[in-house]
Amino acid sequence: MSDAAAVVVVGGGVIGSSVALRLRQKLRGARVVVVERDPSYARASSRLATGGIRQQYESPLNVAMARYGIDFYRRFDQLTAACGQRSRAWFRQRGYLFLADDGNAERLERRYAVQQTAGATVERWTRRQVADHVPGLATDDVAFALFGAEDGYLDPREVLRGFRAMATSAGVEYVHGSVIGIEREGGRVAGARLQSAAGERVIAAPIVVDAAGAYAASVARTAGLALPIDPVRQHLFRLELEAPLETRIPMVFDPDGTHWRLDDPRTGSEAECLIIGRSRTDEPVGENFACDRSRLDDEMLPTLTRRYPALAVRSVADAWAGLYEMTPDHNALLGEHPSLPGFVVAAGFSGHGLMMAPATGRAIAELIADGESKSFDIRPLAPDRFERGERFTDGALV
Numbered sequence: 001m002s003d004a005a006a007v008v009v010v011g012g013g014v015i016g017s018s019v020a021l022r023l024r025q026k027l028r029g030a031r032v033v034v035v036e037r038d039p040s041y042a043r044a045s046s047r048l049a050t051g052g053i054r055q056q057y058e059s060p061l062n063v064a065m066a067r068y069g070i071d072f073y074r075r076f077d078q079l080t081a082a083c084g085q086r087s088r089a090w091f092r093q094r095g096y097l098f099l100a101d102d103g104n105a106e107r108l109e110r111r112y113a114v115q116q117t118a119g120a121t122v123e124r125w126t127r128r129q130v131a132d133h134v135p136g137l138a139t140d141d142v143a144f145a146l147f148g149a150e151d152g153y154l155d156p157r158e159v160l161r162g163f164r165a166m167a168t169s170a171g172v173e174y175v176h177g178s179v180i181g182i183e184r185e186g187g188r189v190a191g192a193r194l195q196s197a198a199g200e201r202v203i204a205a206p207i208v209v210d211a212a213g214a215y216a217a218s219v220a221r222t223a224g225l226a227l228p229i230d231p232v233r234q235h236l237f238r239l240e241l242e243a244p245l246e247t248r249i250p251m252v253f254d255p256d257g258t259h260w261r262l263d264d265p266r267t268g269s270e271a272e273c274l275i276i277g278r279s280r281t282d283e284p285v286g287e288n289f290a291c292d293r294s295r296l297d298d299e300m301l302p303t304l305t306r307r308y309p310a311l312a313v314r315s316v317a318d319a320w321a322g323l324y325e326m327t328p329d330h331n332a333l334l335g336e337h338p339s340l341p342g343f344v345v346a347a348g349f350s351g352h353g354l355m356m357a358p359a360t361g362r363a364i365a366e367l368i369a370d371g372e373s374k375s376f377d378i379r380p381l382a383p384d385r386f387e388r389g390e391r392f393t394d395g396a397l398v
């Protein structure tokens with residue numbers, strides 16, 4: 001059995017859904033198919049993320065894309081309501097607070113200067129301002145802090161649901177299946193081969209978008225392409241608090257990389273929670289979802305207790321691990337692969353894809369429909385840049 005589409009998108013997470021939504025809007029009625037192998041999204045990074053949204057980057061491109069995301073998420077609830085499937089992003093613009101101590105003060109001071117020229121909204125706070133804004137936080141070793149007032153956090157699951165609902169309502173078709181091969185004809189993409197409950201079939205299409213997140217390299221491999229995207233485990237813990245905090249705190253980044261945000265109760269019977277995480281640079285590459293509780297006890301809780309002695313944790317309400325999709329320079333791969341015309345990559349966000357999803361949808365849709373992205377110059381993020389010995393540098397990746 002064979003059928004045809006204008007574009008096949010592999011992966012229906014926030015990136016694939018955002019790309020498909022914008023494509024369908026731009027291509028006015030053309031058939032856009034998203035192939036998603038697991039509609040429960042159990043192992044999709046989009047569902048397992050912290051939900052942090054910030055514009056505190058150092059490169060003008062990342063700042064512009066993140067700012068677009070912030071504006072989009074601010075309007076998210078109205079956008080989903082307009083398509084009749086209201087989802088709430090629970091986007092709380094409470095800011096992102098990066099604390100500086102003796103160890104990282106020089107780096108953050110430099111970042112502050114660069115961020116301003118890059119167009120980010122960021123303030124430099126004194127120790128006093130930090131103490132006033134987050135009562136109970138230990139600030140004795142804090143030299144200063146960077147605060148992005150427009151930044152914040154949202155509910156990734158609701159955002160994923162909302163993106164899918166908007167795309168479906170715009171006419172995007174979601175197909176339950178696993179892409180197992182990329183069809184070629186005359187040296188370019190001719191479609192995607194998928195395996196589903198009904199068997200194997202090909203959807204013919206001149207364009208296939210690889211939006212398979214941490215799995216994007218394995219999809220590219222079926223097209224004979226080597227993409228430098230590695231799955232790397234990342235832990236998160238949801239801590240139930242003894243009592244609600246007196247202030248609605250920003251996302252706080254300790255100088256050692258431990259970060260936490262509030263998870264507000266949605267109903268009167270729910271307790272207030274905190275979501276906490278910390279990346280490790282020595283985490284081995286692999287599709288590992290095993291959750292190691294010692295990461296919380298040995299690495300995160302000591303920092304939280306020292307930094308936030310006023311906080312009383314009642315219990316660990318939830319614990320999980322998901323995959324970052326790491327590239328060598330920790331920035332996404334965006335654009336058509338020059339070795340295979342028609343194969344477009346939108347992956348490798350290295351732990352920042354939720355905030356970049358709205359801009360990525362717009363940029364990739366413009367690239368496919370108009371031949372280039374006018375809204376964002378994504379050429380420096382070309383998927384073959386490492387083969388050419390190039391990297392994209394942004395010093396504010398965490």
Ligand SMILES: Cc1cc2nc3c(=O)[nH]c(=O)nc-3n(C[C@H](O)[C@H](O)[C@H](O)COP(=O)(O)OP(=O)(O)OC[C@H]3O[C@@H](n4cnc5c(N)ncnc54)[C@H](O)[C@@H]3O)c2cc1C
Nearest residue numbers: 011013014015037045046050052179213322352353354355
């Ligand atoms: C613990 C954690 C915390 C994070 N925190 C943040 C944060 O605070 N802010 C932020 O911006 N980002 C964060 N991220 C990163 C963010 O979640 C990702 O960058 C983003 O979700 C990537 O979206 P995606 O759609 O590319 O990938 P995914 O959500 O993983 O979606 C890819 C989809 O492709 C499907 N797929 C894979 N292979 C195939 C195939 N062969 N055929 C069909 N379908 C296939 C998968 O089933 C999956 O649903 C975090 C990630 C993790 C793991």
